[in-house]
Amino acid sequence: MIFIKKYFQVSFLFSSLICSSVMALEPIDLLITNATVLTMDENKTIYNKGLVAIKGSKIIAVGNGDLAKRYKAKKELNVDGDLVMPGLINTHTHASMTVFRSLGDDVPDRLHRYIFPLEKKLVSREMVRIGAQLANVEMLKGGVTTYADMYYFEEEVAKTVDQIGMRAVLGETIIQFPVADAQNAKEGIQNTLKLIHAYKDHPRITPAFAPHAPYTNTTDILKEITRLSLLHKVPVMMHLAESLRENEVIAQRSGGKSPVAYMAEIGALTPYFIGAHLININDEDIALLKKHDVGIAHNMSANIKSAKGVSPALKMFDAGLRIGLGTDGPMSGNTLSTLDELGQVAKVHKLVNQDRAAMPPVKVIEMATIGAAKALHMEDRIGSIEVGKLADIIVIDTKSPNMVPLYNPYSALVYSAYATNVKHSIVHGKLLMQNRDLLTVNENVVRKEALAFSDKVRKTVIESGELVR
């Protein structure tokens, strides 16, 4: 009897051990191991020799490497100590304009003298598709996993985003004069409603209204857009406080108000609003932006290249506003990876604040990730590597000579990294780039289509002698 009891005890112990061990191996899709994980969570937790476990579209674990024994992964990505961080977010661009990149770079009053006429001649459904494809390739290879776009024929952009597997907020332009896909602002609104209808439930695409600017739309249209945005619960993206001329026009319209104060006055600042640029603003404007919980896209490259000035982005960040980095369009920036902005953002804010300690690297990385997610009002889903969030993750090569040695990862990313140091990219749990090879689109085909279209651009606006610098 004693023997029998013992036998059962031992047997039970063994089987429970085996059972618990088997039970513990949770099947997952992707396990990133041997990683230096910059989580960008609230405490800026960093795991050395860490891991990230991904199941479906979500992060189900992040922590020290010894957690690995809990999982049985379909695929393991041992990153050999490289940096693993949230995918970069580009809060403001006009992706399709890649096919116009570097045309008329330094032309004064360029928007009205150059860009609008150029677009009148050349923007088409085909141009938007071809340009967006190239932009997607450039952004994904540069570590951008989510971007916010404002352009025409946005349903064409949506198709390309759907195909490549990235995440995007896509805003259909609304403007008071005839453009490629609408005769007036009302048609622009109708186009947006169609886009909302088509993409409202897409897991990676958020449709949005994109009124061009306050000075290119009437007060009535801006109010109507706000109403519809609240009704459909979709973002409104707009250029705001970008030029001194805008301040003059809006002051005239509103009895002396700043563009931000005017927008607040007409009820157009809401938690669905995302403003790009915000260069010419004062402390009262900043207080209004905060009060109305709006998101802000800070585009350093484009703003200084156009000599428009430097947004008080550091002040807004420190005041707790929702602010992220953007590249602006490829005719403005001229590249599309948020990574290209990092060093400039740090350095130019030091310069204008006359303080080398101003805008330290960690703040810049925050604005490229979780800050940008907040700007897009998506911080519950993306922007950091935390359990329950969507798995939008990139891996940065630390073997490239510019990244050696690595004493401080934030500093290395901000002051040393190139967009081309991005090695792998994961969006919505799916590996889209491995060892810099794109897995969902053919990069050569995309380039060839863009080059073929650029021949048309060359013939139309360069060789014809029109719009030549």
Next chain:
Amino acid sequence: MIFIKKYFQVSFLFSSLICSSVMALEPIDLLITNATVLTMDENKTIYNKGLVAIKGSKIIAVGNGDLAKRYKAKKELNVDGDLVMPGLINTHTHASMTVFRSLGDDVPDRLHRYIFPLEKKLVSREMVRIGAQLANVEMLKGGVTTYADMYYFEEEVAKTVDQIGMRAVLGETIIQFPVADAQNAKEGIQNTLKLIHAYKDHPRITPAFAPHAPYTNTTDILKEITRLSLLHKVPVMMHLAESLRENEVIAQRSGGKSPVAYMAEIGALTPYFIGAHLININDEDIALLKKHDVGIAHNMSANIKSAKGVSPALKMFDAGLRIGLGTDGPMSGNTLSTLDELGQVAKVHKLVNQDRAAMPPVKVIEMATIGAAKALHMEDRIGSIEVGKLADIIVIDTKSPNMVPLYNPYSALVYSAYATNVKHSIVHGKLLMQNRDLLTVNENVVRKEALAFSDKVRKTVIESGELVR
């Protein structure tokens, strides 16, 4: 008889044809074909479908592709339409400091509070060699073919430059307090004389004096260095007009003079002089710099990262001064390719001049190539692709998505290119990098030595709690 005459005539005709054709095939070492050649010559000539012919260390032809039939090349490099341009020149760096990159990035008064103490602990012959090796790899991969260096134990840097095959101006530091390789300025001068003796006739290495700054050397020492520089016909490189504190110290020493006016007064500005930074200068200083035909290194990244200000580089360029771009050291910049400076130089000068047309791309490329060659007083030998010049040439990949499409090569280089877009590098006629693979050094060994040294740095100054930010 008639028949015979005719036979001889025809025969003579044939043989002379064959002869001339055979005679015309000049044997050369390297032929670059199918190139978009940005010569950076006086007229900024660009050859589409062009070629460059190299024999020994020199360029013997540049022009349209049909010249190819004149040559029989040992090696042909068909670059498929990519950009071929003069190798980039980095006019100011401290290469060996790569092993300290990103330490104490944002510490105020960093030179005295952080860098000098750090160097006192860690600079050694070994550190200089290991750091320079890594810097060489980074620079060569980033398109730099010539650099100007100021540091300690420069003969160690010289050995690494000799091995990798790059070109460099190497300046031994002279400073009035004890440093790693000298107890005082006089010992620094002795070290420089030894360097001059060893490298005076090297085909790719130019030894130089490198007094640290006017405020860290006495007037007597600066005069003695000037005398020796003229005697030995070697450059003097020095930080000049870099900080407001420097202006104060020199004003006190000289009865109110600016650093530039003081240097002119003591006879230290000569055609052998190369000044780095020149931030705090006025129009009289610029006139003095021009009058004395000095070279100038403009280091945008380092100057704005340290919040020191923006040099009036555009004014100096437009006034015809000898000015080129520099990266400064990797604790200041923090990367070492001149290519990383291009966009920042263009954009920040637009910002401070409040003019988007200011500092157009072609001027920036000039400062990265022939302008930099002028700054180093080497424009007779390098800085442009012209017959008779040394073959220091790089090839830039135009297939990378950020480089597509390519309407204006200067614009693409300045606003879009990454250092990693450099595909091939040739120095002194020799191919040193092909398809981004280095041919004269083992990049992995270089990285491993640097990482091993960085462990020592980590233990000495980080884990010990000393010098932590």
